[in-house]
Amino acid sequence: MNAKITLIVNGDERTVVTDPERSLLDVLREEFHLTGTKYGCxxxxxxxxxVLMDGRRTLSCVTPVVRADKKAITTIEGFADGDSLHPVQQAFLDEGAIQCGYCTSGMILAAAALLKDNPKPTDKQIKEWMNGNICRCNGYTKILNAVRRAAAQIAEVKIP
Ligand code: FES
Ligand code: FES
Structure with a gap:
């Protein structure tokens, strides 16, 4: 039986009537047309x-939409501040850490969640945290550099 689900998506209240077990990913892409969040596996x-759910890294493909009811969801579409990219987005651009781009929105949101909780991660911590995000283009070195750069920018440390 369908249920009425209310999500706060990128700051806007959005309602959908759907199967509560449907994945959050499917609702974001098919109902709200937020296709920056990708289907991989x-x-x-x-x-x-x-995506971020109440600020926490969340795999939307295995999250029933009912679990997101009344929660704040952030997708890549809501990540920039107007014309200003989020520091993690900017760092990925600056480091050229984007090839085909399929993994990029997930990488950026995962990295942002890490830096929110741990603004000065070691390389080991970055690698462990980002281990759940796969890049089929094998861009891991540049992705690591991007997360380092974002951490430095967020800490307002000058980057040589
Ligand atoms: S599509 Fe969700 S983890 Fe792969
Ligand atoms: S940039 Fe292509 S999958 Fe990561």
Missing amino acids: GEGQCGACT
Whole structure:
């Protein structure tokens, strides 16, 4: 039986009447047309579908939409502040950490969640945290550099 679900998506209240077990990813893409969040494996293994739910990293492909009811969801579409990119977005651009781009929105949101909780992560901590996000283009070195750069920018440390 369908249920009425209310989500706060990128600051806007959005309502959908749907199967409560439907994935959050499906609702974001198919109902709200927020296609920046990607479908990769559909099994919680690749991180392409990463969003933030109440600020926490969440794999939207394995999250029933009912679990997101009344929660704040951030997707890549809501991540920039107007024309100003989020520091993590800017760092990915500056480091050239984007190839085909399929993993990028998930990588950026996962990295942002890390830096929110741990603004000065070690390389080991970055690698461990980002381990759940797969890049099929094998851009891991640049992605690591981007997360380092974002951490430095957020800490307002000058980057040589
Ligand atoms: S699509 Fe969700 S983890 Fe792969
Ligand atoms: S940039 Fe292509 S999958 Fe990561």
